[in-house]
Amino acid sequence: MGLKTTSFNIEEKDYELLKDKAFLMKKRVSDILxxxxxxxxxxxxxxxEKSKEKIKSFFNYLDNLEEVSKEESKEIETSIKNLTEEEIKKIEKFFS
Structure with a gap:
């Protein structure tokens, strides 16, 4: 006994094969996804993890810095103020 479709008949065994194939294809797509x-x-x-390591490394660096004198502090502040835009972008890229 065949199943009637719009334009052709499918034997039941062929229908079962098609159904099994469709199920296997669906399973394969599911596995791939x-x-x-x-x-x-x-x-x-x-x-x-890479970002965490960068941040951890930076804070370790900060923790290991010794206390700086007022002169060194002013020198660091001046250096920061004199950073070029390119240097700032490199620093931002490092932390992104």
């Missing part, structure tokens, strides 16, 4: 999402999450976690 799951893998893609998993890979995306791994990349995001890696990027977050």
């Amino acid at each position: 799951r893998d893609l999402v998993s890979d995306f999450i791994k990349v995001e976690k890696t990027e977050q």
Whole structure:
């Protein structure tokens, strides 16, 4: 006994094969999507870890700085004020 469609008949065994194939294709697409999402999450976690390491490194650097004198403080302040736009962008890029 065949199933009637709009333009042709499909034998029941063929229908079952098509149904099984469609299910397998759906499962395969689902597996691919799951893998893609998993890979995306791994990349995001890696990027977050890199950022955390940069921040941690910076704060370790700050923690290891010795107390500076007033003269050194003024010198540092002057150096900061004299940073070029290119140098500022490099610093911002480092922390982004």
